[in-house]
Amino acid sequence: MKRLYLDFYNETENKRRRIIxxxxxxxxxxxxxxxxxxxxxxxxxxxxxxxxRAVVVETSSNEFFDLIQ
Structure with a gap:
């Protein structure tokens, strides 16, 4: 799955916000x-x-099993 992270910074309040x-x-x-x-x-x-900053992150997973569906 790919996600685009859009990061913003507020210097006055020393806070960060992220939109995914x-x-x-x-x-x-x-x-x-x-x-x-x-x-x-x-x-x-x-x-x-x-x-x-902005960054695209790609993740993958390998499912070993799923016992309860």
Whole structure:
């Protein structure tokens, strides 16, 4: 499973916020992600925060068994 983590930081309050997007669109560019993050800031959704980082994380799992279904 892929997830896109959008991290924001509020220096005044020393707090971090993360927005997680499950299954992000393939082929996203850094410019597109940064623009989307800036739109969130401009719309005051995360007032007082600044863009920190964005990262795509891909995880996998190997299920050994599932006894109760």
């Amino acid at each position: 997007v499950n299954d992000p669109v393939e082929g996203l560019t850094a410019e597109q992600v940064q623009s989307a993050m800036q739109t969130l800031l401009d719309s005051k959704v995360l007032e007082g925060y600044a863009i920190d």
